Amino acid sequence: MNNNYDFYTYLTSQQTAQNYLFSCYKEISEVDAASKSYENYSAFMYYLEHGKSFYEIGDTVDLFAKPVLYFYGMTHLLKGCLLSRRPNYPESTTLLSHGVTSRKRKKKNYSFMEDDVKVQKKGLFPYFSSHLFNISNMPFEKVKMEDLLSVIPxxxxxxxxxxxxxxxxxxxxxxxxxxxxxxxxxxxxxxxxxxxxxxxxxxxxxxxxxxxxxxxxxxxxxxxxxxxxxxxxxxxxxxxxxxxxxxxFLPISEVMIHYLLLYNLSMLCRYEAEWWGDLLSSKSDLDYPFIRKFLNITAEKIPQILQHELLSVGKL
CATH class of the missing domain: 3.30.1360 (Gyrase A; domain 2)
Known part of the structure; x- marks a missing residue:
C-alpha cells in the first residue's frame, strides 16, 4: 500500500483512535462521546489495522489471490469509516452480510464483463451507501460489470x-x-x-x-x-x-462501484476455480487485461478515498 496513507497507521493506537472517535461523536446529538469513543476505539483501531494489512499483503501475492485480499481490506476500512459516524454500528446482524449477490452458476461461455451483480435491501453495501454517501435509492437493481468499469477514469x-x-x-x-x-x-x-x-x-x-x-x-x-x-x-x-x-450515468460513489466489482471478482476467485485458473493461465479473454488493470487501480485508489472520508469527519 502507498506510503501516503499514514493516517491509517497514525490511528492504530488507543490514544489516537479514541481521540479521533471522540471528535467525531461529539458532533452527534444524544451520544455520550467520551463513553462511546472508549467503547469503540479498539474495534475501530483493528478495522483500520486489518484493512491496511489486507491491502499490504494483497500487493505482495500473485494475481490469483488479490481480489479476496483487496475485498476484505476494503470492507474493513469501510467498517472503520462507518464506526466514525455510527457509534452503535453494527446495529443488527443483518448488516454483517455483503448486501450483494452474484449468479451461483456461470454460463458455459462466461464473461466477467457481461456478468452482473444484484443489490440486496439489507447488508453492508446498502448500509454504507446510505450512511457514508447518502444514497438510499439505488439507480439499479442489478448492474453489469462492464458498465461499472466504464465509469472508472x-x-x-x-x-x-x-x-x-x-x-x-x-x-x-x-x-x-x-x-x-x-x-x-x-x-x-x-x-x-x-x-x-x-x-x-x-x-x-x-x-x-x-x-x-x-x-x-x-x-x-x-x-x-x-x-x-x-x-x-x-x-x-x-x-x-x-x-x-x-x-x-451512475449517480453513486466510486467506492460503491469498486465494492461491487471486487465482490464479484472475490467470488470468482473463491468459487469458480476452473474459470479463474483458465483466465490467469491462458489470458485468452478480454476480461484479463481489464481485471488486472482494475485490481492495480483499486489497490491504490480505495484506501486513498476512504482516508479522505475519515479526514472529512473527525479531527485530532
Whole structure:
C-alpha cells in the first residue's frame, strides 16, 4: 500500500483512535462521546489495522489471490469509516452480510464483463451507501460489470484502445469551471436546459452558465473534491470525468462501484476455480487485461478515498 496513507497507521493506537472517535461523536446529538469513543476505539483501531494489512499483503501475492485480499481490506476500512459516524454500528446482524449477490452458476461461455451483480435491501453495501454517501435509492437493481468499469477514469485508456468512448474530461479538481461538449446532448437525448437540470442535483450551486454551439460551461460555487457519480476523479492528474453515454450515468460513489466489482471478482476467485485458473493461465479473454488493470487501480485508489472520508469527519 502507498506510503501516503499514514493516517491509517497514525490511528492504530488507543490514544489516537479514541481521540479521533471522540471528535467525531461529539458532533452527534444524544451520544455520550467520551463513553462511546472508549467503547469503540479498539474495534475501530483493528478495522483500520486489518484493512491496511489486507491491502499490504494483497500487493505482495500473485494475481490469483488479490481480489479476496483487496475485498476484505476494503470492507474493513469501510467498517472503520462507518464506526466514525455510527457509534452503535453494527446495529443488527443483518448488516454483517455483503448486501450483494452474484449468479451461483456461470454460463458455459462466461464473461466477467457481461456478468452482473444484484443489490440486496439489507447488508453492508446498502448500509454504507446510505450512511457514508447518502444514497438510499439505488439507480439499479442489478448492474453489469462492464458498465461499472466504464465509469472508472483510470480505465478509460483501455476503452480508448477499443475505439469505445466511455467518459470525457469536463474539468479539474483545481477549478470551479466545468465544460461539456454539446455533442453529449445527442447521447443523452436532452435539450440544454434538460441536461443542466439532470446534472444539477449532483453539483454544488451553479453560479454562472454559458452556452454556445459547441460547449456548455458552468461555474460552480466550490470545487468538486470527491469521486461521486456522475462526476468521477482520476487519482493521478485530478481530472474530472463524466459519462459519455446516457446508460453510464451512475449517480453513486466510486467506492460503491469498486465494492461491487471486487465482490464479484472475490467470488470468482473463491468459487469458480476452473474459470479463474483458465483466465490467469491462458489470458485468452478480454476480461484479463481489464481485471488486472482494475485490481492495480483499486489497490491504490480505495484506501486513498476512504482516508479522505475519515479526514472529512473527525479531527485530532
Amino acid at each position: 483510470e480505465i478509460q485508456s483501455f476503452f480508448n484502445l477499443q475505439q469505445s468512448r466511455r467518459m470525457i474530461a469536463v474539468g479539474s479538481m483545481d477549478s470551479r469551471f466545468l465544460k461539456f461538449p454539446t455533442e453529449l446532448l445527442d447521447n443523452y437525448h436532452l435539450t440544454n436546459k434538460a441536461f443542466i437540470k439532470r446534472i444539477e442535483p449532483n453539483l454544488p450551486l451553479i453560479e454562472d452558465l454559458d452556452i454556445d454551439k459547441e460547449y456548455i460551461q458552468l461555474k460552480i460555487a466550490r470545487n468538486i473534491t470527491s469521486s461521486n457519480g456522475p462526476f468521477f476523479i482520476h487519482m493521478k492528474d485530478r481530472t474530472i470525468y463524466f459519462p459519455y453515454q446516457r446508460n453510464h
